[in-house]
Amino acid sequence: MTGKVLFIMGLHSHQPVGNFDFVIEKATRECYHPFLEVLGTYPQIRMSLHYSGVLLEWIREHHCETFDLLGRLVGAGQVEMMGGGFDEPILVMIPDHDKAGQIQKQTDYLEKQFGVRPVGLWLAERVWEQCLVKPIADAGMRYVAVDDSHFKFAGLSGTDLCGYYTTEDQGRMLNIFPMSELLRYYVPFKDPEKTIEYLRAFAREDGTALVTYADDGEKFGSWPETHKHVYTDGWLERFFKLLTENADWIEFVTFAEALDRVEPLGQVFLPDASYREMMEWVLPVDSQHAYEDLVADFKEKGIWERAKFFVKGGFWRSFRAKYPEANEMYSKMMLVSEKVSRLGESPVSGQTNGRYEAARDELYQGQCNCSYWHGIFGGLYLPHLRYAVYNHLIAAENIADEELKGNREWCESQVVDYNFDRRPEVLLSSPHLSLYLVPHRGGHLAELDIRAKKFNPLSVLTRRPEAYHRTVLRSQEQKKEQDQEGPQVASIHDSVVFKSEGLEKMLQYDRYKREGLIDHVMGPEVTLDDFARGDFVELGDFVEGAYEFEVSKRGALQRVTMTRRGAVTGEQGPAALTIRKEVTLDAHEPTFTVTYEITGAEDRALRFVFGVEMCYAMLAPHADDRFYYLEEPDTTLRSTEGTSLRSTSVKLGDLATRVDVEGVRRFGLADGWQQLDIGITFSEPARLWTFPLETVSQSEAGFEAVYQGSVVLTHWTVVLERGESWKLKLEESHQ
Template identity: 45%
Template sequence: MNCVNLILALHNHQPVGNFHWVFEEVCSRAYEPFLKIMERYPDVRLVLHYSGGLLEWIKTHRPGVFEGIHSMVRKGQVELLGGGFYEPILVMLPKRDRLGQIRSYTRWLNTHLDAEAKGIWLAERVWEQSLVSSLREAGVEYTVVDDSHFRHAGLEEKDLDGYFLTEDEGEILKIFPGSERLRYCIPFEHPEKTIEYLRQFAQQRDNALLVYADDGEKFGSWPKTYKHVYEDGWLEQFLETLRRNKDWIRTTTFREAVEKLPSRGRVYLPDASYREMMEWALPSRGLMEYEEVSRAIANQPWGPVARQFLKGGTWRNFRVKYPEAHQMYARMLEVSQKVAEIPPVPSLEKLIPPSPPLEKGGRGDAQKELYQAQCNDSYWHGVFGGLYLPHLRSAIYQHLLLAESLCDSSTGVHVEVRDFDLDTREEFKLTNPLLNAYFKPDRGGHLYELDYKPRGLNLLNTLSRREEAYHKKILEAKPQTHVRDVKSIHDIIPQVEEELKQRLHYDGYLKEGLIDHLLPPQAALEDCLQGKLPQLGDSLTAPYQCRFEERPDGVSLKLYRHCTIQGERDSLSIRKQVDLDGLTPSLNIAYSLANISKKEIVCNFGVEFNLSMSAGKAEGRYYLLDDEDRVGHLAISGSFSQKKKVFLVDEHLGLRVSLGWDKEAELWLMPLMTVSQSESGFEKVYQGSTVLPLWRLSMRPGDRWELRIKGGVEELAP
């Protein structure tokens, strides 16, 4: 029989900012037991990739596991792949950061594991052809993507073995197709299924090469897989099956393959990722339609051919689907530019690429913080939590703010005016040594980022409630009478709590700060909880005019708009002024409303703030009203009359956020809770706390009404 070469490549990764206990659990259930079994099969060659942040953690907290990896590398059983140090989506980065991430990780692997990484793991297999020249400049010789990339280019499954050559700007990269069929077989199907698939290629030609490339967490960490892979013995059965067929199945590595085998030819690939990722990148309604089309063609005789050319969206579209991800991305670019402007350390200026280490101090420390903030997980959402997990987003902002602090030597208070969020419109950034406050005049004059610099916290790091395609599964869910066998993480049908169906409410605007509401008097707290607040005017998201003043002791931002009320233009004038001084972590806000119509205006005027604390119901997170009245945890909902102040206390963070106003208000408090899908099912996630004080207004023509609000951050006594 003809011989077949098989590359077994596993990618292991944990997001920057993930909990320590998650690292511990996944290491114990997946990474460590996998390596222990593989050590007993030294004749089975492997390719392993660990994201840099994970390897740093393993080196510090599991030195035995780290030494096991090192030993397998020294013995030649394992090839280690490089990549972006902290697992960024490379197409998301400026070129300077692509090169820096790859080169620094290549050097780290060589220094700590004696590994010479010639190839990289491409994070989430997000491919754009222009990557080729960047990868080659970084010293990369080869990478692996999914075979779906190749099928979209018109290749047939039978042709997808071996590796191909691709080119950009005259630079040539070797690129391997990873088999989707093998991804679904290993470790979910019986080992003989994999052998049967390999035999099909052996019958076509001698020395065919197949690649299995997927997540290492499938081997013990994903739901039900620890029992399946280890306790039920799947992994050892698979390895024994390979041994029994070693006369015609040879395990190999990427490096050995490019040294010994010729390429299959030239290929140019469309922008793509793995199939599921491109589906998730579609807008929610678009994804529902995509799923309907997929089902419609599934049983057609021409279905397989049509399926080959049916693809979803592009990874970049996550920044459209989730504006919060785009804001984080734009913030990352702002900090990246600042890091790039730091002069290099003179003693390192003469280091020659491709593998300079990260410099110590100055730019090097700032680069490390920036690179951690470029970790991909928080910038998208699919079957796992990703963007929906507040602690991951918080880590991104923390590293961005730390990087920025290493770049910024300015003191005092000042204003920056430019297009921070890349929409061709100007935003305003008020900053002093303790706070950054970003304002969006063309979106209701909202405050969309509020950074408390001493703690590296964005206090407006929230996520709005929005429809997801998988919410249909919640609404259509029926009780399960039995648990199905494991096939794939994508096929697991999660249990659905009835309460989740009651939580499926969506917001019509981004949940930020300084949001102006003009509500009918009958509007109720329940309307807000359900995302159905009726608006009398257009103050919510309509553009405000804006100008600023700088003084020696502070800065002022002045926003104003003539609002339409119930269809009548120029009915109400709203002016709001935000003052920031040079010394304190607080904002002083002054409102002036004037009835410029010829009719009486009766409404509830409200100013909404959505604040992201570390948790909702956990111990040590609670509200205080008017200094002393403790009314409950940060995930309560309720209406409180005649209140002038609220504190959001977070003992875990060691601080409290205060909001106070000079006129008694009806105060609405409610949690911002999303419903999202994770690897283990559907879950409610606390994204922040909504604080909405309301004032009843009855304004005759010519009347004016004024209000002062003060918001700030206070450190708690230890």
Template identity: 40%
Template sequence: MPKVYLILSIHNHQPVGNFDYVFEDAYEKAYLPFLKMLTAHPKLKFVLHYSGNLLVWIEKKHPEAIDMLTTLIKSGRIELLSGGFYEPVLCCLPEVDRVMQIREMTAYIKDMFGYTPRGMWLAERVWEPHMPECISNAGIEYLPVDDYHFKLAGVDDRDLLGYHVTEENGFMVKVFPGSEELRYSIPFKDVDKVMSYLKEISMTGGSPLLTLADDGEKFGVWPDTFSHCYKDGWLESFFSALENNSDWLKTTTFSEYQDGFYPVGRVYLPTASYREMGEWALPPEGALDYEYALNEMKGLFGDKAKNFLRGGAWRSFFTKYPESNHIHKRMLRISRKVHKAVKKFKIQNSKFKIQKSDKTLNSQLLTPDSLLHELWKGQCNDAYWHGIFGGLYLPHLRSALYRHLLNAEAMAEEVLKGQGVKEFIEEGDLDCDGFRDICISKGDMTAFFTEDSGALIELSSKGKQVNLLDVLTRRPEAYHSRISETAQHDSPAVKTIHDPERLGVKESGLLDYLIYDNYRRASLLDHFFDYNIELDAVMKSEYEERGDFIGSPYLLERIDGGGVRLSREGLVSGNKVKIDKSVLFRKSGIRVDYLLEGRYSGIFATEFNISFLGSPYPSIHAGRKALLMKDKGAHSDMRSFYIKDKFLNMKAAFSFDEDVEMWHYPIETVSLSEGGVERLYQGTAFLFVKRFDFNGSKRVGFTVNFGEAK
């Protein structure tokens, strides 16, 4: 009887920085019950992948799972895959980090299980044509991607029932096409329908191979899947069906199949990820056009219409979200510092120790391994993009990237600084957006300035490992057009999280929070308003900017004393106004001085957008008032105020040269996660307001000091 081979490749991952209770919930609902189910069906073979940080967590918190995996490996029941240790999108890393992360993961698996993986999992299956070389150099022979990659290369359906070879500069790897049909069927369609599809493939002749390559969280963590898979028995029924039909169906592994069968042929895959990722990477209008065109074409070509349309490349997220681009470009430059420091380690064969002080969270022994792992943790993919998971929109995931990258930067600078070196300065178009930037790392602080809007993009404390300006802009998303006030589940059927009909809301009234900013939520932004403007209008982006400074380039230059000057001559209500502002580093903060020249009557306001790890619980102390960070407020005759965060043990104190009005309001976004659409607090906008009527010049100044929250 004809036989079909089936590879069930399951990928398990939790983002760096995710809450421990989320790890625990995923373990109890998916990772552990899946292993128990697999153990109970000894005739089946599987391929498993765990990201390095998840495997480290399991080893520490649940060694019983490590014992189960060890037994399954020794019995030949499972193949473990390697991959980037902290689940990075490999193509967007420096090549040295790509290879080292994979080798580190391979070594970790070998050390733990006495088993050397030959294959790897590619994070988000993001493929670019140059990748075979670095993958081969990392010691990897094969990996799964998606059948969508192959279809974009013109491979027909029959040739998807096997594996192919590909190469770059003669460096070869084998690639297996993961079936989209199986991704959408398992575990969502009836077991009988899944088995009928497998039976149909078995009748094509030869030794056809089908591969499922998908997330393990779909077996218990995704909405309603725990009851569906375990309480209602879907997974037990599926595993039993696989065993009961072993006369025509055989579960296998990548290593076993490629050792026994020749490749179908050679293929050169284009830049791609799974099909849905390309849609998410598009700008909102493009994503809506894509969805409309796909639905129209399905009427003509059915599911084959998916092969004729493609969305954006994964790197398009750096265009769609400037905040992601900033983290990525900072990561690239910090990586260079780290590898220079590692090289210095090797030359000096020495160790450095960073002592605990009032500005550092931990005392730690600085070694090449600790330095590299801090960098690599900051390369974890999840907070660099956004699709149906929270991703970039989740403040705790973004802050985790900053935490590890800033720590890596501080550690590298500790190694690299020579006698008398007090600051590290980088100049140029550092974030590759066409505007000149200056990044100054001095003492505990790192500040990143740009010509674009004369803005301060980042103000980080390396000791506290936090970027205080990490606030996400409120922007439209394609799915905003589909938000309704209906319940999340209007059908008893369990659906994949990719099903557009699943879109629901986590709270009522979300439509009121669909507010979009006209500019990026940076800091040191210069506004000119009418006298009669109200705070609510600013908060809702329902006002007219009287000046042309937001979104326009400033002249950016370094000045003596370790700071920068930003200047621009523009128009305000038809009159010429020049802004000259300087920022100087102080021992525990920064000093900002403005000189305005020209003629103007109205409100001038400097905007800062501030976040303490995205937490709404730090307190704002303005005069005798104490408010929560996410409160809205307007305060007159202010000479000073401060923000205090007990978790970070940190205080940011603002002192003004003369009285100002201080306005503040929360920045809240509406974003999609696997559980539905939700409102998220991103940070707080602060406006330092002055009412002016001058014809000549006017000076304004203030100081920002950082200290402990006493």
């Protein structure tokens, strides 16, 4: 063989903040550890590895043998450790001071644990924008790696990609390596010989050709069916053996070594991009369908390979527009980041015995990227990951408020555009609760932080169409195709698996964002089933109509009064109807109250059903220690931990139960895992409906139904004579 090629192999491994221990345990046992074991038997093969800080910490605590094995490979010079953000944030998403802090924390950790300082950075989800050059370079990093599709979008191709380039912004320089997209689909899914053939095409006499493969480490044993394929069936052994047999012309180098061995090919300025699939997932549903149809059309015409790098999808930040829930988490993160930054700059921070560092670490965990987007991986659709983001952000905010405000009791309000939509929201806060109210969207309660529990029970995901629902609707056809093809190992980007039957029947979509204090005006004919399906008519315009508001304070109470002069449709046509709701927060109690006053038209009598909807994300709908209860005499109820929840109550069912009960004065939701009791009291006896909110979503394991929360609707039949008013008071407590 004449000619040589320099070959970089890099792997990135990460687990989301808040992921289940058993998931990470399985990934370590079936993926992370066996890969390092096999790599250690081939000392000729040198690799660049990246592990997020959150994953390294977990492995160090739970599997020291894996951590030590990695350390030995680093010590032997076989592995280069790559840096990054410690808790794997999308860097463009977080403030610059947090970019610097996240990268520095990972750098310090690697130096402390492995005795090396990284010189390059793994870019989370390969989300690139040119503005990253300065903060990455200022953090001491010399290089990043992104998909070669980034380069192809800039007009480069073929041998243009056999090396690396430099780029510049604001006087800072950074080296960028293109990672082969084709090798991402070859390794480990194609025969190892395919990779050898690919590399052979780039070999040069002067030995300066540089080819980069880098991808997710989880595909080596953690993705569905890959453990058997990679280890039991010996794919990885064959791959490494074949590489070493060709070591006379394939030379293994790390990213850092390549910088010293090879000159850059030139200067490049890349467009904003991520990997190609990510830019498809971020598109709105109709656009994603159009994109998929266009790709299929191009493939049928045989021009896709020539055209695909002129056909670009969306922009990563658009996930915040596609999913309001992602934008709300982002907005919370930005608010908390500002508070933690103020704590770090405050004169009291030096006297807090590590409290600033503790708040910063909680904030960083709340910046973990996985919950802020959705594609082939569950991400935003996984309630336990959203729970973890809010848990850590509320923890960081608690520390900052405790240090900045001291031990005094306090209660405050802010009128602020916290979610960056140019419309004001109202934030009520005390040491016990934080309420985020949205007057311009039906006066909804968008966030409710129970601060002692570091829990936002309103972190519910609305049911909405997804592009992949088109595949679900064709499920029978897909199943037939799978049966005909037989068992095979496929990339998760190509795999079609249905984890349960009848998912197509669960494709129901909401007309409004599911959250709290949603005001409904309906007819008496609406049933629980109608309401759960969204198959009913709103007689009023209050669900998402704009409410006027004013904020006031009286002693230890903060109050927001929201009013909408709307309309209700009756037998005689539209009629005026005014809803006034007043939300009050007490500095001394983990309780808020809502008083309603509904005033009818002056020209006619009205009769309708008024309902107040609350949606609670309680994580485990079928757990024995999470359930609805109803106040009744002579009944004692205890959680599985043995803690008394109420002295007089009866269990209605778990949080997946459909409840239809009349005459309710007080009911609640119990969560024994968090030792939390949410109790709601009404001044007027209510009819209570509940049902589970479930989505059909996609993950690497296939299509599945996911519990997103429990919908609670309390409602009353309201009869108003001309100009008459009806009043209601509800109180929600959190113990």
